[in-house]
Amino acid sequence: MTSISRSGFTSLALVLLLLVGGVGSVTAQNGAQTNPEWGVDLFESMESMVDDYNANADSVDLGPVSLAGATNVYVTDGDERATYTIYMDGDHRITDVQQGTDPDAVRKMTMSRATIDRIASADNPAAAFRSAVESNDIVIKGEPGEVVEQIKWTVINLVKGFLL
Numbered sequence: 225m226t227s228i229s230r231s232g233f234t235s236l237a238l239v240l241l242l243l244v245g246g247v248g249s250v251t252a253q254n255g256a257q258t259n260p261e262w263g264v265d266l267f268e269s270m271e272s273m274v275d276d277y278n279a280n281a282d283s284v285d286l287g288p289v290s291l292a293g294a295t296n297v298y299v300t301d302g303d304e305r306a307t308y309t310i311y312m313d314g315d316h317r318i319t320d321v322q323q324g325t326d327p328d329a330v331r332k333m334t335m336s337r338a339t340i341d342r343i344a345s346a347d348n349p350a351a352a353f354r355s356a357v358e359s360n361d362i363v364i365k366g367e368p369g370e371v372v373e374q375i376k377w378t379v380i381n382l383v384k385g386f387l388l
């Protein structure tokens with residue numbers, strides 16, 4: 225019986241991810257999407273929680289994982305979807321929030337409306353965010369066409385139980 229070492233398995237998994245990621249189609253992002261009515265209200269809630277989030281950004285210990293730069297955020301509620309872009313610095317502090325997606329963002333976060341409502345209304349939004357990432361209520365992945373980010377986040381999501 226042939227056995228495979230952990231490093232061999234990891235290498236095989238990365239090769240498969242490269243092959244699968246390379247076959248996927250590239251989806252054009254449109255920063256001018258229109259959010260549903262609840263999405264506009266949610267955007268205002270997100271904007272108002274930024275100061276509380278940043279005051280507690282040290283609660284966002286994601287280990288070696290960095291969310292610096294632009295991240296597209298996709299929030300679903302039933303069949304409706306609202307989109308935003310969050311910009312963070314290297315200390316996980318939010319520097320800007322915009323409605324719609326940024327075509328230059330290499331990663332995305334997906335979550336339910338209930339999850340973002342819970343984070344926006346939390347006493348410590350930064351700790352609520354970290355908890356949601358840890359529990360998979362927020363899933364972070366590479367945007368379509370961003371093969372390196374797709375591989376990176378696939379691996380991180382597989383081992384984040386050890387990282388967080």
